[in-house]
Every structure is written in structure tokens, then in C-alpha cells.
Amino acid sequence: MTAGSAAGIEVRALRKRFADVGVTALEEISMSIAPGEFVSVLGPSGCGKSTLLRCIAGLEMPSSGSIRVNGAEVSGPPEGLGMVFQRDALLDWRNVADNLMLPIDFRRGDRAMARARAASLLAMTGLQGFESAYPAQLSGGMRQRVAICRALVDDPVLLLMDEPFGALDALTRDQMNVELQRMWLAEHKTVMFVTHSITEAIFLGDRVVVFTPRPGRIAEVIEVGLPRPRRLAVRSSETFNAYASRIRTLFEGMGLLKEEA
């Protein structure tokens, strides 16, 4: 895997069961993600979205089925992986700048070479000036933005993001959507993006994968045909709303969205 390239993902008949608690989180998941594709994952809470991401990241072993990243069977975290965890997983003892250097430190890379990219990521996420702040001194949304910068700083070929914007206010969230799209357009990394927001999923994704309640199966895969770069205003367009209502109908069909008691 060379830096700058992107990774493809093949998931075949993936099943994940947590035997100790007797929970089947994922059932019969098959999907392929092309190199450089942006895939949004949408589904009710507890349906196994995080579990799927963790399986692809090699942090969790499938109970059956197989996962290949760039053609190689996943048996542990693949090279060139950038991951944003649902909770930010910042290191309390490192300030913002040093938190960003963790991926570099772990592969014994050259910090000096990574500084420029770190600085531009911090600027992009509105965090310039906070380089020497410790995580305890940041708001929840700021912490999450630091975690996103950290996932991106080492120029990953595969980006797994688990509700990265969950703790952000609506405005910052929109801004981050725009920035993430801009960066993706420039670098075309393979991105798997878990979110609870239907709007966000459509706005960012080439495809939106909708999950059923647990055990999570793929209910439907929706190709988003909106041209890029997408502007925020596209979200009030007719085509956009058609996608959104299709997803809402899916959720209603699962009994997740009821208007009458």
C-alpha cells in the first residue's frame, strides 16, 4: 500500500456474534467498497455499525465470513488506517499538537515532516491557537475535531469514522461536512462514515448503506447521484429530499419511526 493511494474493501457474509453476552451484532453483511469511495452507514442505535467498523479495522474478529482490505484478509489493523472513534479517545497527557503526533510516533516517523499537515488540519477545523491546550481544557466538540485531525494527519488510505460529528453543534457540523467533502475531493481516500443523521449521510456519501435493527443486516444501499462538489443548499433540493424520504420510509418500515401512538 503506498501513501496517497486508496484501499478497497470486500466484506463477504460477515457475521459477528458476541458469545459471552449472547448478542448477534451483525448478520450476513456483504458489501464492496471501491478505492476512493465515500460510503455512509446509517442505522438505528445498537444495530452493529461500530462493530462493523471495528471488524474492518481488525480490532474485532468476525465470527464467520471474511473481510479483505486491498485484497488482503484482515487479521489485524491494516496499514494506513485512520480511525475516529465514537468517543474521541484523546490522550489526556498530550496537548493538542502532541495528540496529533501520536500516529507519527507509533510508526517512528519524522514529526517535523508532519507538522505542516497538522497545522493545516487544525486550521481547517478551527483549532489554530489551541496547539498547546490539553484535552481537559477543550469542549466536547473541540475534542472531537482534534480526534478527526489525528485520524487524518498521517495521510491514511482508509478512513473509518464512527459518528465523528456527533458532539458538534449544528453550525460546526455543517462546516465540518463541507471541509470533509473538500478534503475527500482533494485526496480521494476510501471513507466509511457512520452517522445518525440522514442529511449528513446523503450529503457526504457516494452511497448510503442503511442497516436494520439488531442483528444488523443491510436493508438497502442507496446510490446518491448528486453531483460534486455539493453545496449545503443542495440539502433543500427536490432530489435530496427524495433520497431522504426514501430512507425515512425504510425506517418507518422497520417500525422505528411512528407518528401515531
Place this chain on the structure above:
Amino acid sequence: MGRSWHGGAMAAGVLVAAFAAWEIGVRAFRVKPIVLPPPSAVFAEFFSAPGWYLGHAWYTLLVTLAGFALAVVLGVALAVLIVESRLMEKSVYALIIGLNSVPKVAVAPLFVIWLGTDAEPKIAIAFLIAVFAIVIDAVLGLKSVPPDILDLARALRGGRLATLWRIRFPCALPSLFAGMKVAISLALVGAIVGEFVSSQRGLGYVILAAQGNFDTARVFAAILVLAVMGVALFWLIAWLERLAIPWHASQKVHLPTP
């Protein structure tokens, strides 16, 4: 800054008041000096031979620091083995928890038999008394890494050693410092016990010898020096803690203004 100065002034005030009450009480009730000498007599005793006292204090200090340093180095090493190996955890850690409840003072005479009457047995006792606090708190700290952070380390393909060094150690520091604050006081206790058992030097020896002569003022003078030493050692660790973990919630941090 102003706050800690304020706290220091308060503590000094309380101390002066306590000494005054002691002095007045001893005089008012005509307590025999052999039972409880007034602080004025204790200070007079100390200042009659300050160099002699400080010489013995120096010896006790060196023994304490040597025992403490050994306890930190070996205690942390043992904690790492316990955390990194299931087998060690099941065997050694269980043993250590059990041994911790054995009164370590009772084995002090053994060390004299094994190591002679020089500084070594005293250092050994200081070490033995202090090391448990280090091991137990270091294990606690090394295991306190949130699961998310361990996942992150794995996702970044961090090896065992890198994870230990870059994740577990820093995460363990607050707990380790808590253990060190306890251990430094315990090391001092160990040094004194060692000097009680057999010695011609150190504040423990001074106390024991003075007791033989019913020289209560000298006993108190030695205890006073010990008290000052104990407090100073504690503050030394607290100071190191501030330097080492400025990020921790126990250290008040202020937002840098960007």
C-alpha cells in the same frame, strides 16, 4: 500562586499556635521535663548541636532515599511484568497482595543477620516497607488505560513496547505519584526501624540512645527533625508531580489564551 502562599501562612500559624499551647501547657501543669519537655527546651537541645543532628539526619535521609529509589525502580518493573503477563498477575501479584498484610517490621532483625550492620539492611527495610505501595498503585495505574485508547494504539499498529511506553506509562503517572507520596513516608519509617534494630548512626539511633539515658528533650529534638524531613520529602514528590503531570485534573490547569 497566591493561594498556596496563603495556605502556607495558615499552616505556619497553626504550627506556632500549637507550639505556644504546648509551652504554656507544660509550664501551667508543671509537667516533668522527663515526661514532656517544653518546646523551648527541645529547640535549645537542637541548637546546642545542630551539626550533630543534621549529620545523623543526613544519614537517615540517604537511607530513606536509597530505599525509596529502589522501591520505585523495582516496584515499577514488577508492576510492568504483572500487567504484561497473565501468569505473573495470577502468581506474583496475588502473593504480593497477601504479603502486604504481613507486618514488615517484624522481619527487620532478619536483614541485620543477612546484611550486617551497615546501611544495607536499613535500605533493605526501607525498600521492603515502601515497595508494596508502589507496586499496587503502579499496577492500578498501568491498568487504568481506557479501552478506547488501547484500541487506538492497536489501530495505529503500536507494538507492546510502544504501547507500554507511550500509552500505559503516562496513563499510570497520576496513580504512581499517589503511590510515591505514600511510599516516601513509608521509606522514612523503614529507615528509622532499621536504625532502631541496629545502628550507630541516624536519627533512629539518636532516639534509641537518648531513650536509654532518659534524655527526653533529645528524643523530641530528633523527632522534630524527622517531622521536618518527612514533610520536606512529601513536598518534594508533590513538586515532581506538578512538573511531571501538569495535564492531570489534580493539577489546576488554565486555558492558554489563543
